[in-house]
Amino acid sequence: MPWDFDTSVPVYLQIAETVRRRIVSGEYERGSQLPSVRDLAVKAAVNPNTVQRAFMCLENDGLIETRGTMGRYVTDSLESVEAARETLAQDTIGAFCRRMEALGYTGEDTIELLKKTYEGETK
Amino acid sequence: MLRKLFKYDFKGMGRLIVPISLLAIAVALAGSAALFGMKNISGTDIGSVTEFALTAILSIIVITSVLAIVAYSVLCFVVIFARFYKNFFSDEGYLTFTLPVTTRQLMLSKLFASVLWWIAAVIITAVLAVLMFSVSSAPAGAFLNVNILTDMWKMFSPLTGEAGVGMLIMTAVCAVVQWTCMICTVFLAITIGSTVARKGKVIASVGFYFAINSAVEIVFVILATVCGVVLENLDAAGSLAWLDNWTPEGFMYGLLGTIAILYGVTAVIQLVITNSILKKRLNLS
Amino acid sequence: MTEAPILECRGLTKTYGSHRGLEDFSVALPAGRIIGLLGPNGSGKTTLIKLCAGLLRPTSGQLYIDGMPVGPDTKSIVSYLPERICFDVSMTVEGVMAYYKDFFADFDEQRAKVMLEKLNIDTARKIKELSKGTREKVQLVLVMSRRAKLYLLDEPIGGVDPATRDYILSTIISNYSPDSSVIISTHLISDVENILDEFMFINEGKLILYNNCDNVRRELGKSLDRFFREVFRC
Structure with missing residues (x-):
């Protein structure tokens, strides 16, 4: 099934984002080979050049590397993945905070509500 | 590439013409049998009423088979027309012209x-016609008149003289050139008709076929008249004395040759125009 | 651009009597792209495609495919998918495949067979026995099985169900090669915009815009579909 995209935002960024998340979550393990550009393009139903651009983006971030003609691999570096995990987390938190603010919650109220919700979930 | 195109065109047309031909042959054989029956019925004693009924049925069969033989050549002509039209100017053209x-x-x-x-x-068609003539002119009791071909040959002798095979070949060549020219007219007519008409392309093509034929005929008549005048003048001036030495046979060769050249040139001109329209003015709907 | 463009138009014009199908159309398309030819009905999309396929002659201007003027040589590297079925329907699927193989040196028979098998199409059947949708699939398979340099797809997904549409788009993607380009002419923009690299907006025979899709998204924050609607607002 083709992936869902917000077509008002550059698609290559969204692909890069999805691959980043999969690396961070471990779905694409460290050091493992990534699917080829063609395979990913067919799966996501996007243009191969778009996937290529997304990969280049991730390469710039140090999350993946090209090994000659053998293809693309996820980095072995734990630090890079951790750094990416943290960046993603920060982005998620940042977006969350802005949304709560828009609902009228102060910083403290938000933290209170968070605590309650977590406790409720772990019970 | 030409060979490949030809393979498909030849086979494609064959797929229609071969069955039609077999049908025509079958019908002609039936007609010949009926003809034979008709001729030899009078000798038998099956009663006058039965004889009358049988003769009536058989004559219907004979007439049908004659019409069928005529229809056969018309059908073949239609197949030629249809193949050209369909392959170029129907939706198939979208593939044909991108080859x-x-x-x-x-x-x-x-x-x-x-x-x-x-x-x-x-x-x-000729063989089937000769077959039926042969049966109809056969002596009583025999199926075929085996001398039909020699009899027919004798009929044509005054024209052909002693030339025999040579004249036959010349006639055949002349005929083939004329038929080629006719087919070129079909192609040109369809090409013009389909390019000019938005709707009713087939009718337009048929119309143009008759128009072009008429135009060609008019040109030939004009040419013949001009030639006639020129020849008369030359004759009056005495420059044509050498023609008196010409045998009837030589004359026939000359005539057939001239006809062949005329039709040949007309065919080529039509092909050139057709090709030019196909190259430059093609516009499939 | 270091390599010759796959398609180059310079002042390309095509008039039908008084009607202008294409007017002073100039563009250079590189290889390795999937390009959308987008515009309302009657804007000249089909005219441009027919000119590239060699079904029409330009009134004026120049048209080069892989550096060559349109003719038998370009037809051997251009694979055209028309809006209508163009086979002799009395042939079998196998027969049409053999026909393609005979005339197009770049036809990959193996690939076609695999695709037809995946679609469960019995190649021994005659085209006229197949449903309209199946005929269209056969035509698509044959066109995409050629290793051409330029693919011209005229409304490939109009009137097909979503599953078939996904299949068609996926075939186009997996057929991609950096040496060839695909031009998709369509008015169903939201369905195809994800697979397009670039696009041309065309209206009244003129080129309105030629740009990269992600540029539009980045600079305008709009989808191509939305951008199209704004540009071509009635």
Whole structure:
């Protein structure tokens, strides 16, 4: 099934984002080979050049590397993945905070509500 | 590439013409049998009423088979027309004209295939006609008049003299050139008709066929008249004395040759115009 | 651009009597792209495609495919998918495949067979026995099985169900090669915009815009579909 995209935002960024998340979550393990550009393009139903651009983006971030003609691999570096995990987390938190603010919650109220919700979930 | 195109055109037309030909042959054989029956019924004693009924039925069969033989050649002509039209100007044209070949190759392939099948159709028609003549002129009791061919040959002798085979070949060549020209007229008519008409392309093509034929005939008549005048003047001036030495046979060769050249030139002119329209003015709907 | 463009138009014009199908159309398309030819009905999309396929002659201007003027040589590297079925329907699927193989040196028979098998199409059947949708699939398979340099797809997904549409788009993607380009002419923009690299907006025979899709998204924050609607607002 083709992936869902917000077509008002550059698609290559969204692909890069999805691959980043999969690396961070471990779905694409460290050091493992990534699917080829063609395979990913067919799966996501996007243009191969778009996937290529997304990969280049991730390469710039140090999350993946090209090994000659053998293809693309996820980095072995734990630090890079951790750094990416943290960046993603920060982005998620940042977006969350802005949304709560828009609902009228102060910083403290938000933290209170968070605590309650977590406790409720772990019970 | 031309060979490949020809293969498909020839086979494609054959798929229609061969069954039609077999049908025509079958009908002609039935007609011949009926003819034979009719001729030999009077000798038997099956009663006058039965004889009358039988004769009536048999004559219907004979007439039908004669009409069928005529219809056969018309059908073959239609197949030639249809193949050209369908392959170029129906939706198939979207594939035909995107093949990596020139329009000239497309056109010539169809021309060769059409001429070959037309020659086959004419030969079959002739054989079937001779068959029926042979049966109808057979002596009592015999199925065929085996001398039919020699009898027919004798009929034509005054024209052909002693030339024999040579004259036959010349006649055949002349005929083939004329048929080729006829097919070129079909192609040109369809091409003009389909390019000019938005709707009713087939009717327009048929219309143009008769128009072009008439135009060609008019040109020939004008040419003949001009030639006649020129020859008369030359004759009056005495420059044509050498013609008195010409035998009837030589004259026939000359006549047939001239006809062949005229039709040949007309065919080529039509092909050139057709090719030009196909190259430059093609516009499939 | 270091390599010759796959398609180059310079002042390309095509008039039908008084009607202008294409007017002073100039563009250079590189290889390795999937390009959308987008515009309302009657804007000249089909005219441009027919000119590239060799079904029409330009009134004026120049048209080069892989550096060559349109003719038998370009037809051997251009694979055209028309809006209508263009086979002799009395042939079998196998027969049409053999026809393609005979005339197009770049036809990959193996690939076609695999695709037809995946679609459960019995190649021994005659085209006229197949449903309209199946005929269209056969035509698509044959066109995409050629290793051409330029693919011209005229409304490939109009009137097909979503599953078939996904299949068609996926075929186009997996057929991609950096040496060839695909031009998709359509008015169903939201369905195809994800697979397009670039696009041309065309209206009244003129080129309105030629740009990269992600540029539009980045600079305008709009989808191509939305951008199209704004540009071509009635």
